[in-house]
Amino acid sequence: MKRLALLLPLLAIAAAPARAEDPATNAPVVGKSHAEFAEVAEVAEAATNGVRSPIAMRDVLASRTPGERGRALAKYGAGGGDATVMRALRWLRTVQCEDGSWPGNPVASTALAVWAFLCHNETPGRNGEFGSSVKRALEFLAADVDPETGLFRSSRGEPLAQPLGAFAIAIGYSMTRDPLLRDTGPAAYVPLLAGQRPDGVWNADPLDSSPEGRGDPRTTAVCALALRVARVWTARTAETDAALYRACDALEAFLDSDTGAALRSDGLPDPATPAIVYALQKLGRYNVPGVRKAVQFLDPCVYSWEAWDGPQPCGTSPTPLRDWLFVTDVKFQTGGNVFRAWHKQFYPESRARQNIVPAEDSGYLDLYGKPREIGWWDSPSAAETGFCSGGAVLSCKRWSGGQCLDGETTLGDRVRDTCVAVIPQMVYYAFSPTDVFAPISVSAPPVEIPHPKTNNATVRLQIRRKSPATNAPATPATHADSADGAKEPAP
Numbered sequence: 001m002k003r004l005a006l007l008l009p010l011l012a013i014a015a016a017p018a019r020a021e022d023p024a025t026n027a028p029v030v031g032k033s034h035a036e037f038a039e040v041a042e043v044a045e046a047a048t049n050g051v052r053s054p055i056a057m058r059d060v061l062a063s064r065t066p067g068e069r070g071r072a073l074a075k076y077g078a079g080g081g082d083a084t085v086m087r088a089l090r091w092l093r094t095v096q097c098e099d100g101s102w103p104g105n106p107v108a109s110t111a112l113a114v115w116a117f118l119c120h121n122e123t124p125g126r127n128g129e130f131g132s133s134v135k136r137a138l139e140f141l142a143a144d145v146d147p148e149t150g151l152f153r154s155s156r157g158e159p160l161a162q163p164l165g166a167f168a169i170a171i172g173y174s175m176t177r178d179p180l181l182r183d184t185g186p187a188a189y190v191p192l193l194a195g196q197r198p199d200g201v202w203n204a205d206p207l208d209s210s211p212e213g214r215g216d217p218r219t220t221a222v223c224a225l226a227l228r229v230a231r232v233w234t235a236r237t238a239e240t241d242a243a244l245y246r247a248c249d250a251l252e253a254f255l256d257s258d259t260g261a262a263l264r265s266d267g268l269p270d271p272a273t274p275a276i277v278y279a280l281q282k283l284g285r286y287n288v289p290g291v292r293k294a295v296q297f298l299d300p301c302v303y304s305w306e307a308w309d310g311p312q313p314c315g316t317s318p319t320p321l322r323d324w325l326f327v328t329d330v331k332f333q334t335g336g337n338v339f340r341a342w343h344k345q346f347y348p349e350s351r352a353r354q355n356i357v358p359a360e361d362s363g364y365l366d367l368y369g370k371p372r373e374i375g376w377w378d379s380p381s382a383a384e385t386g387f388c389s390g391g392a393v394l395s396c397k398r399w400s401g402g403q404c405l406d407g408e409t410t411l412g413d414r415v416r417d418t419c420v421a422v423i424p425q426m427v428y429y430a431f432s433p434t435d436v437f438a439p440i441s442v443s444a445p446p447v448e449i450p451h452p453k454t455n456n457a458t459v460r461l462q463i464r465r466k467s468p469a470t471n472a473p474a475t476p477a478t479h480a481d482s483a484d485g486a487k488e489p490a491p
Contacts, residue, residue, distance in 0.1 A: 084351050085120060087375035088422040090364050091357075092116065093133050094374060095411060100136030103391035104412020106154040107144060107161040110137050111168035112388070112419035119423055119430035123175050129367050138172045141165055142184040150190035151207075158387065159205045159219065162191055163226035170229040186233040192223055193236075193243055200246030217254045217262050218272035220247060221279040221326075228282060248283050251276050252290050260293030261314065271317035274298060274326035281333040295334050301327050303346040305353050305380040305399050318383035321420045328424035350421060353377060376414055377421035382407050388416035 102109035124135035155161035166188035173181035203213030391411030398407035
């Protein structure tokens with residue numbers, strides 16, 4: 001009984017949810033982003049400078065399992081949100097091509113679809129409703145990489161196809177450890193590393209490293225996010241980290257010190273600002289003054305199909321869905337009342353704008369043969385085309401000046417719009433796989449901590465033990481080769 005009495009307080013502490021807010025003010029805790037409190041493993045790995053637990057949850061990410069998804073959605077008053085996501089994933093499955101790709105730009109469309117499925121923890125190893133779709137998609141991307149150049153053969157000149165395709169293969173490998181992805185994925189990053197300019201920027205064409213090219217903030221943000229995932233390919237970690245240092249400095253330089261916005265050549269705010277801020281947050285610079293000011297600059301953003309072309313901090317953007325994806329991520333990373341206010345806008349509006357086909361008309365049957373609803377999104381902007389365009393021409397609804405108008409889209413555009421609309425619906429639980437997105441030391445040098453136990457992993461920090469006699473730190477442990485070649489602390 002005494003042991004039980006001692007254990008109960010410890011169990012209560014372990015079960016208590018981590019809070020990203022000051023309970024007294026409901027404001028975000030300074031120095032910690034909202035998502036970091038959920039990514040406990042990532043924070044712990046940062047503290048140990050890369051020492052990993054011997055337990056690897058490769059196929060199941062705790063925050064993405066059904067029970068955790070439900071709890072996360074309920075916490076924000078987002079009940080029923082998983083049904084919205086499932087309708088979109090089921091629709092995506094119905095329009096997948098026989099070779100595993102999706103219509104439009106084969107690489108970019110497929111990469112976005114893979115991202116959406118993996119956010120929901122739909123992996124080939126789960127043998128669930130979407131496992132075969134994800135498997136075929138990843139196999140398509142892997143087979144499309146030219147092993148000599150690292151370029152995707154089916155990119156068809158789409159500039160963002162390379163970083164998106166490389167990102168999808170890397171995150172797919174992180175969650176499946178598929179040898180096919182391991183053997184082909186690293187090559188896809190070679191062109192991105194070669195395409196970065198010495199000043200850390202990528203041009204609008206990320207494969208063109210010419211200093212005379214047009215440095216593009218949105219492309220730089222996307223390439224930086226893709227390179228963050230590239231750290232799963234450990235053979236090039238040093239080169240990748242050096243590129244990320246330069247990218248972070250370049251992204252910060254895009255932000256105006258007075259307003260917090262990225263500025264275009266004409267001095268007006270750039271709609272790429274949310275993408276820049278999110279990339280900096282994910283790379284560890286969420287608390288630098290420029291990012292904090294940029295978060296404030298983005299505060300008046302409006303999420304509305306009807307008013308998408310109304311006043312916005314960054315001006316009217318022709319690509320609202322893509323911009324809103326990054327705005328949602330920025331506000332979730334910030335947390336507290338910032339995300340709470342945004343959630344009240346984007347969540348009900350996004351759900352309401354999904355085009356739904358009833359179960360009796362969809363022709364879609366789940367694993368148990370039960371008819372299911374399917375659904376998709378079309379951008380409210382007629383100008384959100386080009387990227388991923390292609391395929392059959394379809395009728396849709398557009399918005400202009402507050403009026404709903406008849407319009408047209410392509411199947412490829414609908415795939416893209418559906419992916420970038422559904423991914424924010426999963427922001428509550430789709431945290432980064434911690435064994436892939438290892439923290440990047442772009443803000444501060446590695447910390448030094450006591451490490452009481454080690455295993456056969458290579459230890460990359462100084463180990464200081466206390467002397468039993470004096471309780472004072474002992475001299476740093478030396479390292480000796482173990483039988484399998486790993487480094488072990490010498491006694």
